[in-house]
Amino acid sequence: MQKEGNKELDNVSENLPHGVAITWGLVKEPQRGPKRELSIPMIVDAAIAIADRDGLSAVSMSRVAGSLGHTAMSLYRYIPSKDDLLLLMQEAVSNVAFPPKVGADDWREHMRIFVWSTTRIYRDHPWFADIPISGAPITPNSLRFVDWALGGMKTFRVSGYVKMSIILLLSNYARASGILQRDMDRAFQSGTTPGEFSAFDYSAALKQLVTPERFPNLYPIVMAGEYTGENEEYNDAGNDIEFGLERILDGIEQYLHGNEGGEPEE
Amino acid sequence: MQKEGNKELDNVSENLPHGVAITWGLVKEPQRGPKRELSIPMIVDAAIAIADRDGLSAVSMSRVAGSLGHTAMSLYRYIPSKDDLLLLMQEAVSNVAFPPKVGADDWREHMRIFVWSTTRIYRDHPWFADIPISGAPITPNSLRFVDWALGGMKTFRVSGYVKMSIILLLSNYARASGILQRDMDRAFQSGTTPGEFSAFDYSAALKQLVTPERFPNLYPIVMAGEYTGENEEYNDAGNDIEFGLERILDGIEQYLHGNEGGEPEE
DNA sequence: GTATATTGTTTATGCAATAAACAGTTTGGA
């Protein structure tokens, strides 16, 4: 015999992974019992601070709790598992503001902003990329990203499926670029995390190992120092990222013209 | 007082991470002592078998050793750390054969094969995506991929930097697609790993949570079931992947025409 | 033949996630 209340929402929250339910505000604060000394945002912020400083591997339940003056087990009164904590961290740093209006019909600029907003998260929070993707986005802030991207495609005369494909393409690109940029940043600061390495540090080794017989096409590029980006002027991940993004946008544009514009492609 | 031998190669191997040195065959078998009962390939193969069956998290030093009838510590006589084992696993499954000749001037087909060869690894070895990227590729099989891709761009009149940017773009796309495809496969087999989830399983929940006020652009797409791919006929990751790839190739083609054709850019 | 390099093993350390039991705290309903 259940209360009438909001039965549908209850169903929803029951069928959702607990961490996801938290992000949607579907988990209610308990009424009875002692006053809580912590809160979910406090815990998530503390975890983010640790990850920002020392990387994701430094985030342990006991270290997060310790930084709040509590024991590890106290966190489990708020967040049921470490995986849920990671999800909440992702969601928290995805809470970015988008410019309300982009030039009304400049969809390319809209999509550029979409991609750069994503890569900025990776730059500000290098650990973001270390959390494995566990499925399609179903948390509020991730969906805000999708929603905002869709806002730039209002004039597209294509199906929702195609729009989602485009968003997927751009999100994936943003993720990959964010990782690249992070790696480049790390390489420039050199001796950061041990165990990390970039080709940059090994160009000397590569020049001995990449032989023309075994790697006929790569050989001249390695020898010219083009593989490891030895030339300062080109050694900027931003260039690569911009280049790739413009290529993708070109491709989308071509597709749109083929499907929507005045004359078809042939 | 060192032997004359191959001093340069010694230097190289000293400055390389140990796991990378192994992949290049720079670590020599010891001469003295009892006969070895294991070998690096045996260990790596055993680890891959476990990861294929039960996922990367099931790969522990003791479980790998156990499957070979040995103790965990014996593995350390061959491979200095678990991170190195992961690197060797990556390298091993990257040992794929490429078709020797593609239609001579069909660079698009060449690049399609490049991307599909990469995604096939992710499909055959779902754990491949769970190993975090630790930097630019410097192992032989990863470089073979790069070399082979370069082979498809011989006619491009662009710098090595641009070619590397294109390869980076396509590799990243392949990785993202491989992950997507793996996730879709998992979703179809439904109750695989607990903790994994796909939007597909939560379309009912999403339809209640995605309100038109909060997600004006996403709302109609979720309601139409287009977000979670409810329609069988469209619910195929391959379509998405192919679509995105063709868009990227379009973009590259457009860039090439702008740079290589009749008139130069400036 | 012996010193030495190397083997696989046992034992031990430290850290991690998290289950279980516990004593104190607040509140809704009697």
Next chain:
DNA sequence: TCCAAACTGTTTATTGCATAAACAATATAC
């Protein structure tokens, strides 16, 4: 008003992990 239920944060314990150290056995180089 009071008590049972729902909570709190903690202590303790379990299990699994990577890996360091010490060890006796073994094969080779000189």
